[in-house]
Amino acid sequence: MSEYILEMKNISKTFPGVKALSNVNFKVKTGEIHCLVGENGAGKSTLMKVLSGVYPYGTYEGNIILNEEEQKYKGIADSEAAGVAIIYQELALIPELSLYENIYFGHEIKKGMTVDWNETIVKASEMLKQVRLDVNPATKVKDLSVGKQQLVEIAKALSKNVKLLILDEPTAALNEDDSANLLDLLRELKTQGVTSIMISHKLKEIVSIADTVTVLRDGQTVCSMDAIETKVTEQDIIKHMVGREINNIYPKRENVKIGNVCFEVKNLTAYDPTLGREILHNVNLNVRKGEIIGIAGLMGAGRTEFALSVFGNPKGYKVDGEILVNGENKVFHSPKDAIGAGIAYVTEDRKGNGLILIDDIKHNITIANINALAKSSVINENEEINVANRYLESINIKAPSIEQCVGNLSGGNQQKVSIAKWLFAGPDLLILDEPTRGIDVGAKFEIYSLMNKLVEQGMSIIMISSELLEVLGMSDRVYVMSNGKITGEVAADEATEQGIMAMATTI
Amino acid sequence: MSAVEQKAMNQKVSLVEEVAGLFKGNIREYAMYIVLVAIIAIFSFITDGLFISSRNISNLINQTGYIAVLAVGMTLILIIKQIDLSVGFVAGFLGAIAAILMTKSGISEWITIPIILVFGLVIGLFYGFLVAKVGVPAFVATLAGQLVFRGLLLLVTEGSGTIIIPNKGFNAIGNDFIPDIFKGSSIHLLTLIIGALAIVFFIYSQIKARKNMKKYNFKVVSDPIFITKLVFIAVIISGIVWILASYNGLSWTVVIVAVVVFIYNFVMNKTTYGRYVYGIGGNAEAAELSGVNVVKITSMVFASMGLLAALSGILFTSRLQSATTVAGNGFELDAIAAAYIGGVSANGGIGKVTGSIIGALVMSSLSSGMNLMGVGISYQYVIRGTILVLAVVFDVMTRKANK
Numbered sequence: 001m002s003e004y005i006l007e008m009k010n011i012s013k014t015f016p017g018v019k020a021l022s023n024v025n026f027k028v029k030t031g032e033i034h035c036l037v038g039e040n041g042a043g044k045s046t047l048m049k050v051l052s053g054v055y056p057y058g059t060y061e062g063n064i065i066l067n068e069e070e071q072k073y074k075g076i077a078d079s080e081a082a083g084v085a086i087i088y089q090e091l092a093l094i095p096e097l098s099l100y101e102n103i104y105f106g107h108e109i110k111k112g113m114t115v116d117w118n119e120t121i122v123k124a125s126e127m128l129k130q131v132r133l134d135v136n137p138a139t140k141v142k143d144l145s146v147g148k149q150q151l152v153e154i155a156k157a158l159s160k161n162v163k164l165l166i167l168d169e170p171t172a173a174l175n176e177d178d179s180a181n182l183l184d185l186l187r188e189l190k191t192q193g194v195t196s197i198m199i200s201h202k203l204k205e206i207v208s209i210a211d212t213v214t215v216l217r218d219g220q221t222v223c224s225m226d227a228i229e230t231k232v233t234e235q236d237i238i239k240h241m242v243g244r245e246i247n248n249i250y251p252k253r254e255n256v257k258i259g260n261v262c263f264e265v266k267n268l269t270a271y272d273p274t275l276g277r278e279i280l281h282n283v284n285l286n287v288r289k290g291e292i293i294g295i296a297g298l299m300g301a302g303r304t305e306f307a308l309s310v311f312g313n314p315k316g317y318k319v320d321g322e323i324l325v326n327g328e329n330k331v332f333h334s335p336k337d338a339i340g341a342g343i344a345y346v347t348e349d350r351k352g353n354g355l356i357l358i359d360d361i362k363h364n365i366t367i368a369n370i371n372a373l374a375k376s377s378v379i380n381e382n383e384e385i386n387v388a389n390r391y392l393e394s395i396n397i398k399a400p401s402i403e404q405c406v407g408n409l410s411g412g413n414q415q416k417v418s419i420a421k422w423l424f425a426g427p428d429l430l431i432l433d434e435p436t437r438g439i440d441v442g443a444k445f446e447i448y449s450l451m452n453k454l455v456e457q458g459m460s461i462i463m464i465s466s467e468l469l470e471v472l473g474m475s476d477r478v479y480v481m482s483n484g485k486i487t488g489e490v491a492a493d494e495a496t497e498q499g500i501m502a503m504a505t506t507i
Numbered sequence: 508m509s510a511v512e513q514k515a516m517n518q519k520v521s522l523v524e525e526v527a528g529l530f531k532g533n534i535r536e537y538a539m540y541i542v543l544v545a546i547i548a549i550f551s552f553i554t555d556g557l558f559i560s561s562r563n564i565s566n567l568i569n570q571t572g573y574i575a576v577l578a579v580g581m582t583l584i585l586i587i588k589q590i591d592l593s594v595g596f597v598a599g600f601l602g603a604i605a606a607i608l609m610t611k612s613g614i615s616e617w618i619t620i621p622i623i624l625v626f627g628l629v630i631g632l633f634y635g636f637l638v639a640k641v642g643v644p645a646f647v648a649t650l651a652g653q654l655v656f657r658g659l660l661l662l663v664t665e666g667s668g669t670i671i672i673p674n675k676g677f678n679a680i681g682n683d684f685i686p687d688i689f690k691g692s693s694i695h696l697l698t699l700i701i702g703a704l705a706i707v708f709f710i711y712s713q714i715k716a717r718k719n720m721k722k723y724n725f726k727v728v729s730d731p732i733f734i735t736k737l738v739f740i741a742v743i744i745s746g747i748v749w750i751l752a753s754y755n756g757l758s759w760t761v762v763i764v765a766v767v768v769f770i771y772n773f774v775m776n777k778t779t780y781g782r783y784v785y786g787i788g789g790n791a792e793a794a795e796l797s798g799v800n801v802v803k804i805t806s807m808v809f810a811s812m813g814l815l816a817a818l819s820g821i822l823f824t825s826r827l828q829s830a831t832t833v834a835g836n837g838f839e840l841d842a843i844a845a846a847y848i849g850g851v852s853a854n855g856g857i858g859k860v861t862g863s864i865i866g867a868l869v870m871s872s873l874s875s876g877m878n879l880m881g882v883g884i885s886y887q888y889v890i891r892g893t894i895l896v897l898a899v900v901f902d903v904m905t906r907k908a909n910k
Contacts, residue, residue: 311796314792314795314796334795334798334800335795335796335797335798336798336799336800339797339798340798345796347793347796352792353790353792353793353796354793354796355790355793356785356786356789356790356793356794356856357789357790358789358856358857359785359786359789359856363782363785363786366782367782367786367794367797367799368797368798370779370782371779374778374779377778377779377780378777378778379777379778379779379782381777382719382720382722382725385725401726421797425798
């Protein structure tokens with residue numbers, strides 16, 4: 001067997017007007033865990049799509065050599081047949097089907113003309129055991145947590161006799177426990193001869209797991225670092241990613257002026273009728289003027305549910321408790337009411353419920369406060385264009401014009417559009433739900449700096465984040481949630497990663 | 508000075524490029540007009556000019572009226588990813604109610620018409636309540652409505668059969684033309700004057716908008732293209748006006764449709780309501796979390812559809828001068844087809860009221876032309892169905908290519 005399972009040579013790929021990849025060379029050793037990193041738009045996903053046949057042979061330049069054979073894929077089916085499996089950030093499972101149906105979906109085990117369900121269940125159970133998922137294979141996918149669904153995806157890949165497993169940001173949506181579990185599994189698969197390529201933005205994970213780290217920047221390979229021989233640090237990776245050293249990922253605030261309590265929640269309890277259980281129990285929390293509050297916790301701790309309950313309760317939970325804005329008791333019947341009281345909420349899922357992807361930047365920025373631009377419902381379009389251009393410049397949204405469709409922007413720029421929308425609404429309290437998920441280091445820094453600027457101007461921010469370092473680096477005070485309850489409150493300078501993790505795991 | 512320099516540069520270097528760029532960026536929109544012109548040209552050629560004759564064009568446009576107003580309402584419905592399958596029989600039923608009010612109850616047509624419009628509005632509001640508030644899928648709610656109103660139409664016309672309407676004022680809506688205040692000429696002068704005013708108003712508003720854009724330093728198309736566009740549209744309006752004026756002039760139907768299109772076009776493009784409708788179509792959840800009252804806007808869109816269904820019923824009943832037991836059968840499908848041909852996205856969020864009017868004209872030009880050629884009704888259905896699917900295929904392909 002050769003040293004390299006995969007060699008991609010001089011890969012170039014051009015989209016109308018953009019050169020996404022130019023002469024990329026990418027080599028993966030047999031049996032290693034190879035991490036691929038780079039800012040958003042660096043070309044990682046494009047490269048993996050070339051490798052998996054999403055972009056078929058002929059639509060790119062260069063050669064792919066897998067197991068010493070040149071590959072010319074016509075589609076995904078060909079790459080799968082060659083033993084390449086790709087697992088995307090957005091999971092491709094069918095929620096209403098069982099685990100065993102999902103695992104063998106598309107390559108069913110057949111007996112004559114019909115599906116052999118008994119054999120399927122037996123084989124699927126083996127696959128689930130292999131990914132250390134101890135659940136009944138007849139469970140429906142929708143009843144599993146995201147972390148477990150990820151494992152099902154891997155089981156599905158294993159069932160296809162995968163030789164080369166590609167994971168696109170596998171831990172982006174996972175809590176720390178599930179992430180650790182997943183990384184362990186990759187190590188175990190390595191001992192069984194499965195080679196993995198992992199795309200990730202979480203540098204800490206990369207440092208802990210990678211045998212080799214390849215950095216892409218602007219569609220080119222910057223370097224490939226052997227992490228076994230010499231230790232690769234987070235700073236090394238960041239340096240290559242952005243081409244500059246960011247000494248301080250979390251910029252310090254200059255004029256901290258924290259005022260009185262401007263927003264308070266008392267004994268907030270919420271019941272979700274569709275789940276049939278309580279999702280928030282007696283939550284008490286307050287925010288001062290000019291303060292950044294961090295809400296830490298694991299996935300499913302109830303943080304997003306808290307934000308939604310406060311922000312006009314659009315999901316129709318049964319909510320009890322008091323919400324006080326500047327000491328005044330408020331009841332919000334819809335997000336509209338909450339916005340009227342000066343609250344803004346940047347959602348966790350910017351594509352799903354944050355932005356209107358088919359519309360342009362301009363309309364996305366103004367929608368939450370369009371009435372400010374209208375006289376008896378008639379919009380002053382010239383003024384609207386001015387507003388949009390102002391934000392394009394002031395928070396550095398990288399786009400050719402405000403007429404650009406938001407769906408075509410990178411994750412970081414989409415997030416900036418989401419934030420711009422709420423800044424234009426002029427809130428006193430900005431709730432940011434996972435504000436830096438899936439965006440690159442450079443854009444993260446810009447968003448942190450923007451947050452600091454906003455609180456210096458007197459805004460208050462609640463930041464919900466699963467990244468502990470981010471919470472510690474940005475907050476003045478940290479609340480920790482677990483299982484729908486606040487399990488701790490600490491000042492940021494007294495908080496430690498271990499301390500918060502301990503509170504996040506108490507039930 | 509820089510504006511002048513820039514203009515000069517544009518003319519020299521990139522006029523061709525600009526045209527190509529405009530065409531590429533707006534191919535979906537331009538294609539619709541090209542198809543309409545092609546259909547008109549082909550039919551005119553095949554029928555030795557009979558198709559383009561004043562009488563035929565006038566008839567064609569007047570026949571499109573009751574579908575056109577439905578297509579306008581349906582555009583909004585489809586943009587917010589809903590559907591209304593009941594509009595045909597709502598129109599038919601309300602037309603029959605109008606006939607009954609005027610003949611049996613002896614109510615004047617000028618009182619009947621507002622009553623019917625209010626009925627339509629109420630029916631639409633009820634759908635809005637079912638769909639937006641209760642959460643019944645629009646397909647189911649309006650399919651049920653289709654059955655109900657079909658039944659009600661039969662019920663109210665069962666005893667009498669076709670109801671002949673004697674009211675001259677009512678029948679004028681679908682059949683008569685605006686009076687010519689300058690009588691004695693073979694040409695309808697008032698129509699020509701209105702046409703001329705429309706052209707002047709159009710050119711004035713375009714120039715004003717462009718000036719305003721320049722004031723804010725926004726990008727505008729270069730002068731030659733702007734002038735070409737103005738001349739082109741002015742020529743088309745004059746052509747249509749001339750054809751109509753040499754027959755009986757503008758019909759009341761055209762006036763009503765024009766007013767409806769003007770209002771809806773304004774609401775959709777210039778007001779917050781229009782923005783909310785597009786927002787809900789693009790991403791309802793994001794719109795709600797941005798403070799849009801999705802239930803209210805959805806209800807309003809259904810209410811407007813009900814109102815326009817009532818108007819459609821009035822136009823149709825008036826045109827036939829009677830209410831029949833099968834009035835409205837299949838209108839909803841023509842209206843939906845017109846909207847899709849006119850560029851409403853099958854995935855919602857995208858579409859224009861003016862486009863749907865073009866779509867309606869494409870459909871009725873096809874019918875009219877094929878009738879003149881003596882094509883059987885069975886073939887006509889097949890051909891119209893094919894055109895519809897081709898339009899949506901083209902739509903999907905161009906959107907993919909633009910991504």
